[in-house]
Amino acid sequence: MLLIRSLFKQVRKPVLAYAIGTSLYLLMLALLYPSMMKTGLLEAKLQALPPEVLKAFQYDKVTGFNNVLDLLGGNYYGLIFQVIASLFLLSLAARLVARPIDNGELIVYLAAPITRNDYTLAVASVIGLASLLLVTLNGLVLMVADWWMSGITIDTVVLWRIQLNALLLLFAIGTFTLFIATLFDEERRAFSLAGSVLVLSIVLTILSELSDKTEWLRYLSVFSLFNTTQLLEGTNHFLLHSVILFVLCLIFLTGAFVQFGRRSLSI
Amino acid sequence: MIRLEHVTKEFAPGRGIFDVSFTVDPGMIFGFIGPNGSGKSTTLRHLMGLLAADDGKATVGGFDCWNQSKEVKQLVGYLPGEISLPGDMTGADMLDLMQRLHGSDPARRQLLLKRFPFETKTKIRKMSKGMKQKLALVGCFMKDAPVYLLDEPTSGLDPLMQERFLEWIEQEKQAGKAILMSSHHFPEMEKSCDRAALIKAGRIIVESDIHALIRSSRKVYTIVFQSETEAAQFAMQVGVEPKRTEVSFQTDETLTLNQVIAFLTQYDVRLIRQSADDLEQVFLHYYGEEEPS
Numbered sequence: 001m002l003l004i005r006s007l008f009k010q011v012r013k014p015v016l017a018y019a020i021g022t023s024l025y026l027l028m029l030a031l032l033y034p035s036m037m038k039t040g041l042l043e044a045k046l047q048a049l050p051p052e053v054l055k056a057f058q059y060d061k062v063t064g065f066n067n068v069l070d071l072l073g074g075n076y077y078g079l080i081f082q083v084i085a086s087l088f089l090l091s092l093a094a095r096l097v098a099r100p101i102d103n104g105e106l107i108v109y110l111a112a113p114i115t116r117n118d119y120t121l122a123v124a125s126v127i128g129l130a131s132l133l134l135v136t137l138n139g140l141v142l143m144v145a146d147w148w149m150s151g152i153t154i155d156t157v158v159l160w161r162i163q164l165n166a167l168l169l170l171f172a173i174g175t176f177t178l179f180i181a182t183l184f185d186e187e188r189r190a191f192s193l194a195g196s197v198l199v200l201s202i203v204l205t206i207l208s209e210l211s212d213k214t215e216w217l218r219y220l221s222v223f224s225l226f227n228t229t230q231l232l233e234g235t236n237h238f239l240l241h242s243v244i245l246f247v248l249c250l251i252f253l254t255g256a257f258v259q260f261g262r263r264s265l266s267i
Numbered sequence: 268m269i270r271l272e273h274v275t276k277e278f279a280p281g282r283g284i285f286d287v288s289f290t291v292d293p294g295m296i297f298g299f300i301g302p303n304g305s306g307k308s309t310t311l312r313h314l315m316g317l318l319a320a321d322d323g324k325a326t327v328g329g330f331d332c333w334n335q336s337k338e339v340k341q342l343v344g345y346l347p348g349e350i351s352l353p354g355d356m357t358g359a360d361m362l363d364l365m366q367r368l369h370g371s372d373p374a375r376r377q378l379l380l381k382r383f384p385f386e387t388k389t390k391i392r393k394m395s396k397g398m399k400q401k402l403a404l405v406g407c408f409m410k411d412a413p414v415y416l417l418d419e420p421t422s423g424l425d426p427l428m429q430e431r432f433l434e435w436i437e438q439e440k441q442a443g444k445a446i447l448m449s450s451h452h453f454p455e456m457e458k459s460c461d462r463a464a465l466i467k468a469g470r471i472i473v474e475s476d477i478h479a480l481i482r483s484s485r486k487v488y489t490i491v492f493q494s495e496t497e498a499a500q501f502a503m504q505v506g507v508e509p510k511r512t513e514v515s516f517q518t519d520e521t522l523t524l525n526q527v528i529a530f531l532t533q534y535d536v537r538l539i540r541q542s543a544d545d546l547e548q549v550f551l552h553y554y555g556e557e558e559p560s
Contacts, residue, residue: 002367010353104351108361110317111345112368115337264276264318266309267347 003114003122008129011095015130018088022076022134023141029075030142033068034151067153068142069162069232077162077228082205085170086198090191092130093177096123097260098187104267116261123178124253131170139163161238162231168245169226173198175252176222182260222248268293268414268445274313274323284309284469286323291445291462293413296436298460298477299449302554306469307449308348311416314447315345327414344369346407348418348449350399354392358402361391365406376409382431396423408435415439417448421455433459453550457481465553472553480549486541488527489515493535504530512537 008015100106109119139159146154180194201221208218218224225245230236269291277283284306291297301307312318313325316336325332327339352361362376380387383401391399400423407415415436421429433455436446440461450456456463457477464474473480492498492512502509505516505527518524 006364006367104347104349105353107317107345107347108352108364109368111315111340111343111347112365113337113341114368262319266312267317267351 003109003118004125004129007096007122007126011092011126011130014091014095015133018084019130019134019137022084023137026072026076026138027141027145029072030068030145030152031149033071034149036071037151067155068145069154069158069228072142073228073232077166077226079202079206081166081226082202082223085166085173086195086202088130088134089127089170089174089177090195090198092127092174093123093181093194094187094191096126097178097181098184098190101181101185101265101267102187106265107267110265110267117257120178120182120257120260124175124256127174127178128171131167131174135163135167135170138166158232162228165226165231165236165238165241165245168242168249169222172222172225172245172248172252175249175256179252179256179259182256182263185266268328269297269314269416269447270324270326271310271313272324272326274310274320274325276309276313276318276320282469284313284466287466287469287471288323289464289471289474291414291447293445294440294443295461296440296446296448296459298456298463299447299466300451300456300463300550301449301466305466307466308418309469310466311345311348311418311447311449314339314416315343316340342412342414344407344410344412344415346403346415346417346420348422350396350403352391352399352402355390357390358385358387358394358398361402362387362406362409366409369410371409372411375411376405379405379408379435382435383428397425397428400424401428404432408439413444415444415446415448417446419450420448421450421452429455465550467554486518486524487515488518489513489538489540490531490536491538493537497534501530501534 100109106119110116142154142159143156146152176197177194180197181190183193184190201223204217204221205223207214208216208221208224222245225241227236231238271287271289274287275283275285277285287306287310289297299307299310309318313320314327314332316332316339319333328342330338330342332339356364365371366373366376383404385394385398385401389398391402394402400421404420407417417436421432424432429452436448436459440446440459448456448460460477462475463477463480464471466472490501490513492501492514495509495512498509498512498514502514502516505514505522507514507516516522516527518527
């Protein structure tokens with residue numbers, strides 16, 4: 001517990017910045033939603049864009065926004081969330097593992113009676129807690145907006161289903177970045193490899209939506225396991241996706257434990 | 268207490284440590300001497316469970332340093348050679364963290380801060396090398412451990428602090444602690460160590476009682492005479508070339524210091540000086556002469 005508290009203290013500021021920043025963005029969209037719907041400007045602008053582009057950004061629904069979640073599906077839980085999740089978890093793994101290995105600060109912890117497994121578990125817990133904080137604050141802000149504002153209709157079950165799916169996605173990416181961070185002595189190399197894989201995943205998701213011929217590419221991207229449009233339509237394989245994300249978490253976490261436990265550290 | 272048995276770790280062909288063995292008993296300060304890159308820090312990292320040996324075994328208090336690193340680290344206070352600490356933390360924050368992680372004694376912390384004082388409210392990134400070294404020393408020794416592993420412990424300390432450090436480890440030795448210390452600072456090694464090992468290219472080349480090591484060394488003296496004639500005459504007696512009024516020579520089994528003193532009674536001697544510290548001479552003897560010509 002001491003280790004988790006101490007590590008969380010190190011990343012508290014960026015975690016709060018991400019959680020509060022994204023939540024304020026969601027709140028702003030929720031507050032603007034009634035006036036957007038009244039003017040119809042948003043729908044008109046979206047209709048002017050090519051359908052492939054809208055699909056790529058998970059903005060399928062250009063008419064008939066029933067509630068604010070329809071708007072957020074394209075405006076936050078699509079590409080924006082994928083980029084934010086990638087940056088958020090890359091920076092956490094870098095701060096907690098890759099950088100301390102690279103600059104030798106890890107010795108502060110490893111000189112104490114702490115095993116490598118203790119440290120890996122603590123880092124995984126901090127990444128999990130940070131992800132939980134982000135999605136919980138996002139969800140709570142939308143619930144507060146729903147309660148506070150008129151004209152916003154949020155289905156609580158769908159909202160928290162989205163948040164749970166987002167949380168599992170964050171866990172899977174977080175354990176992946178943690179695993180990659182344990183592979184290298186240099187922060188730059190760990191960051192480059194994990195970042196490249198995540199950017200490629202985002203590109204594959206976008207490409208898979210552009211035409212039927214490239215649709216198969218989505219199976220190569222972890223982000224296809226979190227599709228808000230399908231979640232809102234009720235066509236998403238929520239349970240299956242959750243199980244796959246959970247299994248990915250276990251695989252990467254096991255990899256991180258094995259790799260970090262057996263590697264030599266020149267710190 | 269500290270035992271290395273034929274420990275080998277090869278990073279690349281010819282790079283690493285090879286067949287390193289020695290023992291440090293309780294109540295002993297063991298000096299580990301070698302040039303940069305000779306394998307001193309690598310050896311200490313094995314003892315801290317940071318590196319896995321390809322062959323051989325390292326133990327502390329009977330616990331295997333790789334497989335039982337948690338038990339080993341409960342017994343050990345470690346001072347790394349390169350002090351890398353989170354720059355955003357203050358000295359006090361870092362000591363608080365170390366105190367909690369190691370279960371260290373707050374009274375010892377206060378005592379150490381009086382011996383090695385520095386501004387604890389300063390952020391680590393703003394600290395000088397000496398301040399960081401004092402912070403690391405306090406952090407290491409505030410844990411009342413039976414074993415200390417110290418990698419270049421006086422690096423960056425001023426002479427006063429170096430003296431205080433020697434007093435401190437002497438006390439710890441008297442309290443029965445086993446101390447393994449690597450250093451290039453020969454006077455402090457001579458003053459403090461009971462035994463020493465010299466490591467070269469990853470291999471221990473000599474391990475001995477420190478006094479025996481110094482006694483066995485060939486010592487270099489320089490004598491300044493009143494005139495060049497006297498210098499030339501004396502140089503002929505000891506078999507070297509004079510340099511104006513100065514003559515430098517080594518003593519060994521064939522030319523003892525007593526013989527030299529007997530020769531010198533015939534001359535007007537202005538100055539006698541020993542060229543370097545005894546241990547440094549040992550170091551130069553083992554490391555300086557093998558350089559390819």
